[in-house]
Each structure stands twice: as C-alpha cells, then as structure tokens.
Amino acid sequence: LKLSDQKAFFAENYSLNMDDYLQLDYIFETVADPHLAAAQLCQEMSTIQWHRLGVDEDFRPRFGAKVLSLTTEKIPHSSSSYLQAMLKHDASDIHRCQVTIAYPYHNFGTRIPNLLTIAAGEGAFHAPDIITIRWTDIHFPQSFLSAFQGPQFGISGLRELMDIHGRPIIFGVIKPNIGLTPEAAANIAFEAWCGGLDVAIDDEQMSDADWSPLAKRAEALTNARKRAEDKTGERKMYLANITDEVDQILPLHDIAMQNGANAVMLNVMTVGISAVRMLRKHAAVPIMSHFDLFGTMTQVPYHGIQEKVFSKLQRLAGVDALIYPGLSPRMKTTEEDVHATVDTGLAEMGTIKEMLPIPGGSQWAGSLETLYQAFGHADFGVIPGRAVFDHPMGPRGGAASMRQGWEAIQRGIPIKQYAQQHRELREAIQYQQK
C-alpha cells in the first residue's frame, strides 16, 4: 500500500458524520510501520480494492474504514512467538498498537452477522503484517442503536416480574446437571425454591434430550414452581434452556411456554447472537444468555475478542440477563473484564434497557459479599449450582444459605459471625472449605 494510498484510510482527510460510523477499538502487534499496518487493516476490513481498473472512482471516502487514532509503543518481543515466526518477521522492531477505527456501517446495515464479518473476519484477523490482533471495544451511533430492540424486560422489568427489590436475584443451576428425570429435577427445584431460590435454571448442557424432553421437564418444573409460589408467597421462575439447532429455537420456545416455563436461555454463541435477536421478536418472557464458546475467543489477552464486545452485542440483541465468566480464577478472566460487563449492562444506551449481569463460576453464599463489594450495588444476579444442590442440608438448605449470606450483608455482620446463628450458612462455609 503506497503512502499516498494509506492516507485515504485516516480520518483527518475527511470530515466524518459520526452518526454513520461505528467505532471499533483494537490492539495489534506489527513489525511493519504502524501507520501502514493500520491502513492495511482498514483496507482489508472495507474497500480491499477501491476502484475498477481504468475507472476514475474511489470508494474509500464513502465505504472505507478510517483510523481515528493510533498509539504505539515498542515492545521487546511479540506476545505470540508462534505467529511471529509464521509471519517470518524479525523480532527486533515490534510495535504494540492501539487503534480506533471509524467504520461506515452502511456498508452492511444494522446486521450483527455482517458486523462480525467485518470486525472479526478475514479482514481483521488476516490483515497483512499484523502478528496478533484483539478486538477490544465497540461504540454505536444513535442511528445504529435505534434499529435494535434490546432487552424486553431489563433489570427493572425482571425485578417487577419477580417482585424482588433491593437485593441480587438468586439463580440456581439445577444439579445433577445431566441425567435427572423431569420429576426428579422438579423435586429438587421445589426444595430450592422453598429454601429461598428465585430462579431455577436448566444447566447449559441441558437440551430437549430424549431422557428429559423439554415439554415434560417444563411441565414438571412449572407444577413445582406453582406449589413453591403457593407455599412461600414469593414469585418464582423456571428458566428453560432452549439451545438447539437454530430452526428449533422458536418451536422450543413455544413448547416451553405451553408448559409454563417463564423464562428461556440460549447458549448464545453456539447458535449465533442473531438467534437472540430472532427470539427477542418472538418471546414474551425474559431471555437469558450463557457464555459457552466465548472462552475460545476471549481468554488470550493479545488475541481474539474482548468480553465486553460480546456483552454489548448481546444487550443490543435483546438479552435480559447475561451469565458470563465471573470473579473466580478458573473463569480465566480479569477483574477489569468482569466490571466492564457490569458497566456495559448498565450504561446508558439510548432507549435500550439495562441488562442484568450474572457473573458465573462456582458461586456460593460468600460470593454475594465479594460481588456486592466489587460492584457497589445489588443490581446483579448470583448463580450457584453445587452450592445449592449439593449443600449438605440439601437444596432447601443450600438456597437458604444464599438468603442468609445476603442478610448478613444487609445487617453489616461478617458472614462467619452471622453463620454462628444460621446453620445453613455455617454448613455452606464448611462445604467451600472441603
């Protein structure tokens, strides 16, 4: 790419109407001149060849991606010696770059798959001279946002639906996760609901399996839910995992509804973010998302896609409550990323409602304090599995330990002290120490 051609991929040569542009942030490493590498990146993501042979035209002003800002630092060696070797670059002169790109979204419209194509497709991840690249953030203009419905309920809608105010919503993943009959699952969910659980959810591995067909499972869980509601006087929720082949999602939603489920879940990336958007148009209940497959893209810090990019896209598409990797070493995520997703869910986004963050990964009663202190507010969900369903006193005791964990916080009493008067919490602490 000649120097004169590079310049057309920098924004200072245009006065941009930013309402026509997405802002995409990346970090990348290169041994080429950073300006050349950034220009090539923009070229590959947009107008790879911007004119026909012999025709006096230039598609870059209207269709070209443009560098808004570029900062670089020299680093002693690439973060990926493997890719560096593959690209046969000399290690002596490596630049780590941060770039913000203005992308004219009318190139493809307001379509999520096509956005993923340009932002994380061949153009970005196979651009010449770029050793490693990570898509770190995205910002939307108002005109783009207005094409999206966002969450149907959002945080306040979920709170109203459940009549839960001023505290985290307690989700519990039914365990054993695989192998229970619908009746057995309903029985332990009933126990947990009676102990204080708000939402009983199918594990992400659950499906419309022949050993637990969704229709029967939803029916059994719904009967148990209604009994628990009668018994406790509280509103309860059964959340059905309807992850399946994409053309089965709406039919499964309908089966879940006909049998009384009052929320649905998708393992979003396994069916595509677009499937949420499809479901959002169809569903009358909250939509929850699980993070399967995202780890293959998010866990390497110099490569792939940052968690919050997905969080933003899922909120746009219509996710009411987002399960994502939380504050636990095995979740292989940073505290910063966990906070970023909370912020992403709560940030002002035009008329788009707020999305409830549910940091996942071996949560228990003690997690409530960690999360509450980390976030500084109670607008989150907590999602134990074994801590409820493998609790030494059973699911009822496990769920009670969660409520007690919150009571301790509200009263300003350390949980170990509060546990002295509350056996469920005491046993929960002991279970964690095993």
Add this chain to the structure above:
Amino acid sequence: LKLSDQKAFFAENYSLNMDDYLQLDYIFETVADPHLAAAQLCQEMSTIQWHRLGVDEDFRPRFGAKVLSLTTEKIPHSSSSYLQAMLKHDASDIHRCQVTIAYPYHNFGTRIPNLLTIAAGEGAFHAPDIITIRWTDIHFPQSFLSAFQGPQFGISGLRELMDIHGRPIIFGVIKPNIGLTPEAAANIAFEAWCGGLDVAIDDEQMSDADWSPLAKRAEALTNARKRAEDKTGERKMYLANITDEVDQILPLHDIAMQNGANAVMLNVMTVGISAVRMLRKHAAVPIMSHFDLFGTMTQVPYHGIQEKVFSKLQRLAGVDALIYPGLSPRMKTTEEDVHATVDTGLAEMGTIKEMLPIPGGSQWAGSLETLYQAFGHADFGVIPGRAVFDHPMGPRGGAASMRQGWEAIQRGIPIKQYAQQHRELREAIQYQQK
C-alpha cells in the same frame, strides 16, 4: 475430586459401545496431576454433580465423559504465561497433555449447538486446574453421522452441475468488494466469466445492502451470467452471499433464487453452523462457506479450536464448498492444517458426500501449481480476487491468466516459460512481483 471419584471418568472401568460416543481430542496444559486434570475436564463437560444428595445413584456410567487415552510430557513453562499467572500456578511442574475423550452424545442428541456447548463451552474452557486447552479433533460414530444430510452436491455434484472435470474450479471474488452498483458488478463479472472464470462470488463483506440490494444484484449478475454462458458455451455460476440475521437467511435465499443466482454463501460462524443445516434443508443449490470469525478461535496453537474440527462440522451440516485459510503467511495457519481440511473434505464419512476445499488468501495463477503439488490432485477450488479483478488487462485477462496457469501444469511446462507465449499469465506474474 477424590481418586476414587476420578476413576469413574476413565474408560477402562466400562466396556463402552463406541457407537454411542463421540471421540473428542484435546491438548491441554496443567500443573495438577494430569489424571486429576483429565478427570475434572470430563466431569465439567458432562456430569458435574452425578448424584443427588442422599440418593444412591451414579450418572457417570451412562452420562459421564470418559478418558480413552492420555499422554503427557513435562514442559519447562506454560505456553501462556498470562493464564498461568492468573491461575496462580507454580511454573516448576507443567504438563502438556493429549487426551482423547469418549463423550456419550445421547446427553444432548445430534444437535450442533449443544455439541459446541459441551466440547467448547464452560466445561472444557473453564475446567479447574487447566491453564490452556485446545480442541484438536472430533470423530463421529455411524449412528451420529446418520442424523446429518451433509453436502447436497459435494464435489462430484458440483463438477456435474458445472460440467468441469479434471481441473480445479476457478472462483473469483468480485472486486471492488464494496461499493459497486449491481450493474457495475455484473459488467466486470461478465468480463471475468468470458475470460475463463467459472464462479463469480460476492465478497464475504457483501450483504443485502441498500446500495446493492440482493434482488437487483442477483438479477444483474444472472443476466450477465447467461450472456457469458451463451458466449463461451460453458456453464457459469453466480454465488450470492446471503449472510444476514439468521431469520433472514431463508428469505434471502429465496430472493437470490427468484433472481437467478445458482449458489449461495454463508459466513458460517457469524450465523452459527446450525444455520447451514437449516439452509441445507431448504436450498436446491450448492452452499458455500466463508471462514470469518474462525480466526478468533483457531490462530493460537495452544488455545481454542483446530480448523479441522470446524471443517468436519461444516461438512456434516451441508457445506458443498469450503473457503478456509490457505497456504499464505497472512492466513496464519499451518500447512498441516490446510492439508487436514482437504483430507476432512475427502475422507469417507458414511453416505455423506465430499466437500470441495477452497484454500483462500490472495490466490493467483501461480497458486494453482502450489496447491496442485501440495495436494496431489485437482479436487480443489482456487479463489483469486484482485488477481482477476485488478489484473492489468482487466477481469477478462485476469481470468484468462488462471486458465493459462492450469494449462501450464497440464502440459508440464513451468509457468514462467508458458507465460512467454501468454501475455495474461505474464502480466499476472508481474502483478504479483509489484
């Protein structure tokens, strides 16, 4: 996980009917005992809690994933110092492990999203004590395969449709990729077809954009295709990219068909592999796949998912022709991976037809020899973009250079020598040297 509990995640404790099991291969790194780490991996991917409290039951025999084989070697340091630090492991004792796992697929049935959930979801990518993990291969039992349609045409069907035998099929990505009116795109495709191009395809960035609505584009390209067929006496193909929100894929397919397109493309991972399976049931024309988004999962050698896993899943789902990262440094893939996808497309797979491999990335006339020599046969597609549409003699000359490149191979003449009598090929060589 106690030693006695670990044992139930190893296959030697069962006699398995392998027709009920998928075989999943991984490489992973751990500082824990490799047997413990492998058992925990199986646990997290299947029966996270295999019995109810106080109930004498064990779901592991039927529902548990089981280690079939495990080999380990000590390595001086983890491939990911970042993840190692996050998991707070001592670097002194790191094992790199290869594991083959038998997975009872009746846990979820023959559903691709649910397969991705267990094989690349929270279980696999957030298993305790595992620093890095990469899903490297998958093998299907016959009972699983029989649920899938596979390619409708396959290689022999494509050859018959196009009446092209004994040589690679020449695809050309219309460039400029973004910004052309339908008529302008049709004009240059006509030129390329007349020069010898077989298939003119929309760029992966093309969509049903307002500046080039698919209906008008397909109509213009189809008129040009028919004129080119009349002129050359050859069969030609226009392949429409119908990547869009997932509920728009079938409607866009229909629009493409009504306007004469004779093949369709999806940027598969942006819409989910499941979308191919949906389209396969509906489409009467070949389905082609582009590799956008896969790079975020495949490029780091110790992490994510190996290319051939996706190739196999796409063949099952019904892809007739697969564009994937080819033999070019910027494609950030290994020669071994490029070959593995060719083998994957051609391997015997019950009644499932063969899938045409199309290694992508800045291909030109000279690539034909590289690919032919590498593969040892002509059952592949070659996919130039600029080499056809930015050829100094125009798209007609660019396409002619591709045919000449193949003629040289057939006659056993080095292309530089053959180029002496063939100006299009000569100029193609010079273009590459710019």
